[in-house]
Amino acid sequence: MGRVHRHAVRLTRRFMSASPLGRLTGLLPLIGLILAWQAAVMAQIYPPVLLPAPVRVANAFVLYGGDIVHNTLASLSRVVIGIGLAFVVGVPMGLLIGRFAWLDRLFDWSIQTFRSVPPISLIPMAMLFFGIGDTPAIVLIFLAGLWPLLLNTIFGVRTIERTLLKVAAAAGAGEALILRDIVWPAALPSIFTGLRLAVGGGWLTVVTAEMIAVKSGLGYMILNAQMTFRPELIFAGIIVIGAIGLLADFAVQRLRRIACSWQEGLTVQGR
Amino acid sequence: MSAAFIECLDVGKIYEGRTGSVEALRGVSLACAEGEFVCLLGLSGCGKSTLLQMIGGLEEPSSGQIVVAGRELSGPSPATAIVFQDHGLFPWMTVAQNVAFNMKARGVGAKQRRERAAEMLALTGLSSFATRYPHELSGGMRQRVGIARALTTKPRALLMDEPFGALDAQTRARLQHELLEIWAAQRTTVLFVTHSIDEAVFLADRILVFTPRPGQLAADVTVDLPRPRTPRSPGFAALAAKLRGLLGTEEGSE
Known part of the structure; x- marks a missing residue:
């Protein structure tokens, strides 16, 4: 009885804060953008060979469907591996550094130094060491994800209530x-903040890295589309990149809500 | 008094801070027999909580010596368990998991943990809340969870650091009654820190009065009133007035 009631309360709350109608307002600016795009095409601000109509881009998804899927999967798998490695390394390190002051003293300056280096600036070096292919891209994504995960994990450990550690002692x-x-x-809540930033950063990095250091993936596809003069494919690629960025963020948020369900009703974010 | 269960000999505590050192406690000697209910009474900042943390093994005295269950302390003694003012419940654990934590820390097997936790939940009237999370409970119930957790390891002494300080008057009175019942049933020693004179008189066999800055033991008052006591019991008001005098006259102590 109690459980059924609690479930009902939870469902109601979710419906009210995320009712379909409320959610869909987020699409309005995007629809506006497409309309403006169409208007720009009709006004011929740029010649059609440079600025393809929305319909042509939609058609590109059919025309180059296989290509797009293939390259999307290549990019996705690199991000999953790179961020996965960053998680496996960054989170345990962060837990230990946050827990033990001497580790913090040992590593703090190094972390602050290395995290200021944009991963993209490491592309030339990654290519020297790892050549062209999956490895340099994964290494760069790993570095893009490592710092936000590490720093947020450390921060999360620091927020532990003192009394709780006393209870344990x-x-x-x-x-x-x-x-x-x-x-x-x-x-864990902070780790998810770190993961959210890491996934975002990793996705930015993979596209950039693929334009230089790899011969597959969405970044490569876009660059290749430019060189073979297929602007509609460039646009299609950009749309896929944006959409996946959005979906990845949704996925991380969803995961956080499941893993930190004990936070529900405890913080504003927990709703 | 020779077989004191908890004994402090000339205990002092000095905190070294960036702006100089602060003497929190000076020359405290006390002895507490097994099964006794002793209240440490003092105004806030008199070091009584510090003393309790030291007896719990969470902090080290700067001078002097603390003996619990016949052994000089070096770290928390398995013979004691602490109940904290802000209850110290883990928000990501259910009530049952919280209650079982101290046993888990000591390597008690899962089955035994579950049984003992259920027993203590029943004792504290929490059985139907076992699967809830702390934030779903009221302040009084949270502190019951804290007490249940402390009792699971069958401590010979319960160290309670202003456990009811954050509760409203009615809840507080109910928990005081329940605590006395638990104490009577379990026959553990209780060391109970409070700044409330009424609470001390209601609960204690003996009241140790502290004066602030640095905290020093000012008086050792035995409470001879029969239980159950109420503020209208004969002798209650007189004793409370006497304690008020001993405490010094800051108005803040209710």
Whole structure:
């Protein structure tokens, strides 16, 4: 009974804050943009060979469908691997650095130095070391994701309520239990903030890296479309990049809501 | 008094800060027998909480010595358990998981943990809230969870740091009654920090009065009134007045 009731309350709340109508208002600016685009085409501000009509771009999705899917999957898999590695490395490191002051003293300056280097500026070096292909791209995405994940994890650990650590100390809890049952869950909301930034940064980086260091992926596809003079494919590529960026962000948010369900009703963000 | 369960010998605490050192506690000696209910009474900032944290093994005294269950302290003793004012519940754990945490920390097996947690939840009237999260509970219920968690490891002494300080008067009174019942049933020693004179007189066998800056033990008052006590019990008001005098006259202590 209690559970059914709570479920009902939760559903109601979700409906009110994210009712379909309320959500769809987010599409209005995008629709406006497409209309302005169409108007620009009809006014012939640019010759049609440079600025294709929306219909032609839509048609490009049919015409080059196989290409687009193939390159999208190539880009996606690189981001998933690169960010996955950044997560596996950055989060445990962040938990430890946040937990132990001496590790923080040891690494703080290095972290602050390296995180200021834009991953894109490392493309030439990555190509020298790893050649052309998946490896340099993945390394760059890894670096793009590592710093936000690391820094947000450290920050999350720092926000743990003091009393909770006292409870653990008084109970004689071992370090492994403290990290697993207290530090990790306490930092999880911040880790998701880091993941959100990492996924965004990784997606930006993959497209850029593919324009230079790889021969597949959406970045490569766009550049290639320019060289073979297919502007409608350039536009299609840009739309796919934007749409996937949006969907990836949705996915991370969704995941956060599931993993941090205990936060529901506790913070404004938790709703 | 020779077989004191908790004993402090000339305990002092000095905090070194950036702006110089602050003496929180000076020359405190006390002894507490097993099964006794002792209140540490003082105005805020008199170091009574600091003393409790030191007895709990969470902080080290700058001078002197603390003995719990016959052993000089170096870190938290398995014979004690602490109840914190802000309850210290893990927001990502259910009530049952919170209650089981201290046992998990000590490596108690999962099955035994579950049984003992259920037992303590029943004792504190929380059985139907086992699967809830702390933020879904009222302040009084949260503190019940804190007490249930402390009791799971069968501590010989319960160290309570102003556990009811943040509660409204009615909830507070109810929890005081419940605590006395639990104490009577479990026969644990209780060391209870409070700044409320009425609370101390209502609960304690013995009241240790602290004066502030630096915290020093000013008086050791035995409470001879029969339980259950109420503010209208004969002797209650007289004792409260005496304690008010001992505390010094800051109005803040209710």
